Amino acid sequence: GDSVTQMEGPVTLSEEAFLTINCTYTATGYPSLFWYVQYPGEGLQLLLKATKADDKGSNKGFEATYRKETTSFHLEKGSVQVSDSAVYFCALSDSNYQLIWGAGTKLIIKP
Amino acid sequence: NAGVTQTPKFQVLKTGQSMTLQCAQDMNHNSMYWYRQDPGMGLRLIYYSASEGTTDKGEVPNGYNVSRLNKREFSLRLESAAPSQTSVYFCASSAEPPTGITGELFFGEGSRLTVL
Numbered sequence: 001g002d003s004v005t006q007m008e009g010p011v012t013l014s015e016e017a018f019l020t021i022n023c024t025y026t027a028t029g030y031p032s033l034f035w036y037v038q039y040p041g042e043g044l045q046l047l048l049k050a051t052k053a054d055d056k057g058s059n060k061g062f063e064a065t066y067r068k069e070t071t072s073f074h075l076e077k078g079s080v081q082v083s084d085s086a087v088y089f090c091a092l093s094d095s096n097y098q099l100i101w102g103a104g105t106k107l108i109i110k111p
Numbered sequence: 112n113a114g115v116t117q118t119p120k121f122q123v124l125k126t127g128q129s130m131t132l133q134c135a136q137d138m139n140h141n142s143m144y145w146y147r148q149d150p151g152m153g154l155r156l157i158y159y160s161a162s163e164g165t166t167d168k169g170e171v172p173n174g175y176n177v178s179r180l181n182k183r184e185f186s187l188r189l190e191s192a193a194p195s196q197t198s199v200y201f202c203a204s205s206a207e208p209p210t211g212i213t214g215e216l217f218f219g220e221g222s223r224l225t226v227l
Contacts, residue, residue, distance in 0.1 A: 004153065036216075043115065043201065043218030089153065098169075099216070103154030 002027040002094045006102035009087075012052055013080055014110050021075040023064075023090035023104050031092040033057075033073040034099070038087045047075075047088070085109045113137050117202050124192045124226045132187040132222050134202030142205045144169075144216065145177060147198040153178035154201065160185055161208055174225035192226045199223050 007022040025033065035047040035057070048057030053068035062077045075088060090102040115136045124130055136143065141162050146154040156169030160179040174196060176188045185204075189196060200223075203216040 038218075041220065043220045044203075044216070045218065046215055091153070098156065099154075101155075103151050103153050104148075 001029065002092060002100045004090050004092055004100055004102035006088075006090050006105050009104075009106040010108050011105060012108045012110065014083070015082055016055070016079045017109075019075070019077040019080045021088055021090075021107070023073045023075065023102060025071050025073065025090075027071075027092055027094060027100075030068075031094060033064070034091045034093070035062070035064055035073070035075050036089040036091060036102075038089070040086070041050050044089060080107075080109050082109045082111055115202055115204055115217050115219040117200075117222050119165075119222060121223050122225070124189075124224065126226060128192050128226075129190050129191045130192065130224075131190065132200055132202070132224075133184070133188075134186065134219060136185045136202075136204040136217070137183065138204060138206070138217065139182070140204035140206050140217070141182070142208055143179065144199045144203040145175075145185070145187045146203065147171065147187065148201060149198050157187065157200075158216075189204060189224075192224075197224060197226045 005024050005025045030053045034049045036044045037047045038044045045085045048059040050057040050066035056065045064075045087104045087106045089104045118133045143157045145157040155171045158177040160166045163182045178186045199221045202219040205216050
C-alpha cells in the first residue's frame with residue numbers, strides 16, 4: 001500500500017541554519033503531497049501542499065517541491081528561527097483520497 | 112476562534128474501564144475524523160464521519176466506537192480500555208468529503224490517554 005517515510009528526529013539546529021527534512025513516498029497513481037506542522041501544545045495545521053509533479057508549495061519561508069522522479073517532497077527553509085521548533089509531518093492523499101502520514105520529525109532550534 | 116476542541120486533554124484509565132473522548136468543531140464542517148498517534152508511527156485513522164448520522168471505519172477501528180451526535184460533535188468511546196490503546200488521540204474536521212481531501216484538515220490539540 002501507499003506509504004510515507006520521513007527522516008527520524010529530533011533534528012537540532014542553531015538559529016539561522018538551513019533546514020532540510022527529508023520525505024519520500026510510495027504510491028500508486030499521482031498523489032497530492034502535504035506538510036503539516038504541530039507546534040508545542042497545539043493541534044496539527046497545514047503548512048504547505050503540492051498537487052502535481054514539479055509543483056512547489058511554500059508558506060512561512062518553508063518550501064517543498066514535488067519530485068516524481070525521486071518520489072520525494074523534502075521540506076526546506078533557508079534560515080530557521082527558534083519559533084520554528086515543532087513536529088513536522090509529511091503526508092500524501094492516496095487513490096481513495098485518504099491521508100497517509102509519515103511518523104513526524106521533531107525539529108529543535110537553539111538560539 | 113475555537114476551531115476544533117477536544118476533551119479531556121489527559122486521562123489515565125485502568126484496563127477494562129470505559130471512557131469517551133469528546134470533540135466539537137465550530138467551522139460548520141461536514142467531515143470529522145478521529146486519529147491516533149503512536150511513537151515512531153504516523154497518524155492512523157480510527158473512524159471518520161462524512162456527515163451527521165454517518166460513520167465509517169478507518170484503518171484501526173477495533174476497540175472503538177463513535178457517535179456523530181450532530182454536525183458539530185463527534186465522540187470516540189473506548190468500551191473496555193486496553194494498554195494497547197495508550198496513545199495520543201486527535202480529532203479533526205474538514206470542509207471536504209473524506210473521499211475528496213485536498214489536504215486541509217483542522218485538528219484539535221490532542222488527548223493523551225494512558226491505560227494501565
